[in-house]
Amino acid sequence: MEYIQKMIRPFTDRSNYYVSQPNSFKRKESKHTHDPQSVLLYIKQIFFTLQTQQNVNMSFLNPNYFSDIQSDLNPEMRAQMIDEVHKLCTAHKAQRRTFHQTIYLLDVYLSTNRIFTAQIDSIYKTCYFVASKYEEIYPSPLWRYTYDRDEMQEIFQIEKELLSLLDFKLVTASSYVWLNYYWTIINIAEKTSNWLTYSLLLLDVAVYNINIIKYEPSKIACASLYTSAIMLNIQMNWNSFASQFGLHFQHEIKEISNLIMITLKDSVNQKREIVKHMQLQKEKELF
Structure with missing residues (x-):
């Protein structure tokens, strides 16, 4: 546990890949009236x-x-x-929301279409x-x-199939969106800002575990808050x-x-891309 904490402690949201992340909120609505999601008047409607x-x-x-469809994949x-996907997000300075939206679309496509290794x-x-294209203001062109x-x-062709499958409904209530919602209503003080940083990292790591997708994103967001509070x-x-x-x-x-926690340990042991990214940022002493 101490080793893992040392690995993720230097991680903050000032990296290229994680841009424009929300700061910790305080109970002063006047500072956030420009953002409808930060106005407590709409909290119930947003929740439903x-x-x-x-x-x-x-x-x-x-x-x-x-086990049901993808016999050629594991x-x-x-x-x-x-x-x-993480490399693409890092190279193109994509938002964290784009990363989680991409993983959701990937799981949707794999849930309904059998693919071969050559198509990966x-x-x-x-x-x-x-x-x-859905999340970014200036999406990277395909030729990049x-x-x-x-x-x-x-x-x-795959884009057509995916959009037809979803009936062009690309709005996603991902675990990242839920975590931002919870953080808004909690209104944590500045001294606990690391709590959000750790929780966001755990969300990024959690997507590597296929068993996670059977749970509701709202529960995954709460679990990341709960786990990071323990850490x-x-x-x-x-x-x-x-x-x-709530x-x-x-x-x-x-x-x-x-x-x-199991996925975090495996990601460190297998040197997943997100762990390499954290180590690179530490070497550059950006924090």
């Missing part, structure tokens, strides 16, 4: 909208797609695709291509990460805290928290 959208998103996912290949590059590039004309045509030794009664702010209770997220 996210809950509805979450149910829609999960209807497109099949947590058992490796979870390690999926993890390698996520590594490549085209699949994850297509998912990033669609996510960046593929130079083959045949691959471009294949990406355009930071934040003293609290979680159930009382959850009851106060989070999931401990018995609902305990299993997810254990999965996140």
Whole structure:
């Protein structure tokens, strides 16, 4: 545990890949009236909208797609695709929201379409291509990460299939969106800003575990808060805290928290792309 904490302690949101992340919130609505999601008046409406959208998103996912559909793929290949997505996000300075949207689109496509190993590059590039066009103000053009004309045509074809599958409904209530929502209503003081940093990191790591996608994103977001609170030794009664702010209770997220910790340890041992990114930032002494 101490080794893992030393690995992630230098990580902050000032890296190229994680841009424009929200600062910790305080109970002063006048400072955030320009942002509808930060106005407490709309909290209930936002919650019900996210809950509805979450149910829609999960209807497109099949947590058992490796055993049901993807006979030529395995979870390690999926993890390698996520590594490549991370590289794209880093190279193009994409938002964290784009990263999580890309992983969701990847799982949706793999849940319904059998693919072969030769298609792996085209699949994850297509998912990033669609996510960046939806989330980014200035999405990276396709020619920046593929130079083959045949691959471009294949990406355009996969894009059509993916959008038709989703009926062009690209709104996603991801765990990242839920974490931002929870952080808004909690209104944490400045001294606990590391809590958000750790929680965001755990969300990024959690996507590597295929078993995570069977859980609701709202529970994954709560589990990241719960796990990071333990790692930071934040003293609290979680159930009382959850009851106060409308989070999931401990018995609902305990299993997810254990999965996140297992995935974090595996990511460090296997030197996943996100871990390499953290080490690079430490070497540059940017923090």
